[in-house]
Amino acid sequence: MNRQQRPSLLVPPSALATAAASRRSFLRSAVLGGALLGSPALLAACGGDDSGGGGGGSTKTVKFGVNEAKDSGPAYQRMKGFADAYTKKSGVKVSANYVDHNTFQESINTYLQGSPDDVFAWFAGYRMQQFAEDGLLTDLSDLWPIDGMGDAFKEASTSSDGKQYLVPYDYYPWAVFYTKSLFDKNNWQPPTNYDDMVSLADEMKGKGIAPFAFGDKDGWPAMGTFDILNMRINGFDFHMSLLGGDEAWDSNEVKKVFETWRNLLPYHQEDPLGRTWQETATSLAKGEAGMMMFGTFIGDAIPDAIDDLDFFIYPQIDPSIPADSLDAPIDGFALASAGQNQDAGKEFLKFLGTAEAQDAANAAADAPMIAANENASQDSYSALQLKSAEVVGAAGHIAQFLDRDTDTDFASTVMIPSIQDFLKNPDDIDGLTKSIQEQKVSIFGS
Template sequence: MTDRSATTTSNSRRCISRRALGAAVAVLGMAAAITLPTGVYAADEQTLVVNSDRSGAGQKAAMNKIAADFEAKNPGVKVTINYSDVESYKTSIRNFLVTNPPDVAFWFTGARMKTFTKRNLFDDMSGFFAENNLTNVMKPWLPAVSEGDKQYMMPTNFTTWGFFYNKQVFEKVGVAPPATWDELMAAAAKIKASGVTPFTIGTRDLWANALWFDYLDMRMNGLDFHMQLMDGKASYTDPRVKAVFAKWGEPIGKGYFLDNASSYGWQEAIPFLAQGKAAMYLLGPYVLTSLPAEAHGNIGFFPFPVIDPSVPKAEEISVNGVTIPSGAKNKPLARSFLAFLAQPDNLKAFALGGAVLPARTDVDITGDAFAQSQMALAKNAQGSAQFYDRDTDPEMAQVGMKGFQEFLANPKRSDTVLERLEAARQRIFK
């Protein structure tokens, strides 16, 4: 999820291109195998420590099985996995990378990765991909784990984003998944009139609200301008950004969002959707992984609607990964474990356990309808960004997301918020 710091030097270094994703999809369904050394570690080198923020039931179960299978192939090896919820992990990783680094650590890519690579806290993994025949099958996602010509993480999965909706609410009110902004606003008006909140959201964690800004900016102003803004090369007081806030202010002013959104974490806002008290949530597949399986059948999905048909339809596509900290005690064992994790069946199980997509081009996902729909969304994207706080400087991201939270609570403060963001941009990107 993206909480998703210097930015990359070009759009191509942090955007998954349509061509690359098309190539990835074109070869889905083929299987590949990696031969790993087994039983080669001495008795005093057997403990592998993994810190993970992938604590959802599906991914946790998948990772536990992968660890058990790795132990079985390497007699004497013990894999210890420390799970943490993602919000706590964002704080703890800043400490454990310095004070007590594990052998393997999961984290976000892009600007979030660079927060730590600038401090030399992630190992250089550049040779890992060629050594394990992963360069080609992971090629579309390597820019997200690269800084210059070096790679510092192994991509594990990528996440798509959009509107999850309550099918029963839509059917009762008589609306269909909208394809345009005007249709979305018309649907929201009917839903509001029926006594249901159109949009649930929890902004206490800040990041979820940034998704609205990203999509509105990309749909109205295009990907190139959006990335200029992320790079600090465009102004937050630019009329184009003010237009984004004006468009965003329309549903806010009409009371279409959950009241007191800042009092809820992103996950705490999901029950409103599941219970039919709210109709839609602009978020990622964490909506599904946060709900019991029996609730999934009532949850549908549609992409963020078109606002200006002349603007190419870019999507938000976030890449997650795993790294070997510079201070890891068992780096050879860690590399073997990551190579094992990267095997097609393992990466597929791990990714689909979290309702996300595996970062390999040769994994067969034909048996998962939701995964296929998300792959199609990525394939058809006319360019992509990762996420606000993965694409811009981390300090700028924090100021920006606090501003978005304030704007949702009081849209009349739009000019004040944008002026504050612009002052921060000038200071941070000077």
Template sequence: MKDQFSPAPALFGMPVPRRSLLLGAAALAAAPALAACGDDDNGGGAAGGEVTFGSNEVGSTFAKQRQAAAADFQAKNAGYTVKLNEIDHNTFQENINNYLQGNPDDVFSWFAGYRMRFFARRGLIGDISDVWPLDGVNESFKTASTGDDGKQYFVPQSYYPWAMFYRKSLWTERGYLVPQTFDELVTLAGRMKADGLTPISFADKDGWPAMGTFDILNLRINGYQFHVDLMAGKGSWESAEVRKVFDTWAQFLPLHATDSLGRTWQEAAQALQQKKAGMYLLGTFLLDQFPQDEREDVDLFTFPEIDPTIGADAIDAPIDGFCMSAKPKNEGGAKKLLAYLASPNAAAEASKLGEPFISSNAKADTSAYTTIQKKSAELVGSAKNIAQFLDRDTRPDFASTVIIPAFQEFIKKPGDAPNILKSIENQKKTIFVD
């Protein structure tokens, strides 16, 4: 199976051939393989010189943001040039192992959490502890940027939360209120069904959206630490704790849109936009399916508590940012660029290009943020624990070859959960071997 991944906030599944460019100069011809496009003549730690920058975005808002950031960095730092190497999102991720073991760029796009720690353990990305602390970046982001050895290997730039989204006008018309508990959510969904709506829009044709449902149920039933340990290969998928998650999911599933395996997230978001569905659990990128003049009618709430002893203070909020290669050609320039990319200045340049973008830097100017961006920032700011989403919190091979088919089988046959969990556990033991 080809690897499938949840999107960055501004990526909507539009693979585009890679292009390479030197900012401030003519575009360079693209190489046929995923590799750094820099030369070998920049000494590590040199004052100035060329810094190569690998970006996992092409043709998206994020691609424009990174181009603007690179140009602004050059303008503010005389003597430096940034050579930007752009690759479409999925190609970058599918080839990341070969990329890092070959001739990687000095700085490259990546993700916080397990998938950063995985490469740090193997010595494939560089220690950037001396870039920290970063002014305006709080401790929770530092934790997400820290490897198993206590050193930092990542700088955050932006994030987006997963939450329950709804149309304010529809809810006002029907008199619906935001549920505070899971029982209230189920009751509300039943009322929506009686009103002729699909209570919760849902789609899993691409494999990854169901991961968000599992994540939030596991976080609410078993708590953050249990969840991240399970994602790291610890604990058993056949445990009573995980069985309880799937029992709850099986009871909850009939309140979701049917035939989800034949529907994309875009189609599910359109059902919410057309007021055919009452709610949708997804990331803020769902706004791409709403006309600009309807986006202020979209609101969100965090998934309510299931167990009062666990609460509702853990959420999925994937953090996007950057790492340094293990042996950069221009280490000094790489670290200088990384510090800039996490700064309010870089956030300001990114915000000029429109949503979706929520800066990881608390000192970033948010005056141009939309209502949903501001509410997203408040939601994440109030969270005690932040998970990165299943396919970022675990090994990519486990997520794509084991979890996707297992969850899709569960959606088809929820009563077969015991056999599905047994299969996940058996396969997990052959993958998490180090």
């Protein structure tokens, strides 16, 4: 993904302190009563690529579980860059286990309870916390503080017991993207409030352009729209409390979110469940749509249009709630408690959090990420990435995205089908929210 780095501290420490898969592939449940949705053979810690050899207990080898398929593009290149740089620096072989993203997501719970790799790629937020609480992750508190990462990243790596279980390596914001050429051609300006956004959408429709490119075939992209509407209508604290299981989904606050979304649906492309996010991004690049609510990695699908892309933060809706909250998921590395080489794994993790390691990963890839370490070089960043860093740095509150800020089972088995049901039938909001609430109680217990 094209993910960007900050010029200084990502956000104030309080911004991520309250925050409880990847945006690029369909999230299925990682925990379904321990059931494996994918193939354990594909995700088993077997090493076996050109980055190293076997001998999981040897201090000269560390096993590395990667949620990217081999030769799959920039994300794979960055992970290989991490591994190769560590071997060159330390002399320790990195036995990398490259698995396609979807299989990794689907199989992670069984993987961690079996014979996992030592170090593996994972996410901040509730999803990290769940595995930490289940005893599947090793405490990494002795690696913190990490030079170049402030309190915001430390809080994002902290579980409910106050200990750290993650070493971040990148992040990326969600915002409203558009092409500068289309806006310049029509003398359009990014809207600064909700009414202006609706007026702009009306003008786009009048020109035969779908105001919002929109596709939810993969299940997770529409979560970004729910997140931002909830934060703009009910505020960050309510949003996080709702996803944490402490608010009712059939409340008037949640109904208002879906009502607002229903009013906006006519400005979105029709039949979103038949369109992938890549197809959606392509329609934006072609000028068939005017705007798209998405993550910065949108550029992965439309690399030829990357220089034409710009974005604005979703505007304010409720005048009493500042438009200073957004989703900016953080990716990182964790140490599996069942990994066979704990000491070697921790030494590898020490390296992975450094600016040196994150620079090496970017140097190995066709497209750079926004490094989590603020001391990493920005020389290869695009203007879009630099702007992303500034926007995230100025944010008052940061969320990790719906499927990272709530129970994994709830996100995948309740929210994905519920949002898709809403997109098919947006008029039964009472029935929708009642159903979500009933399922929420069965999962959270209240």
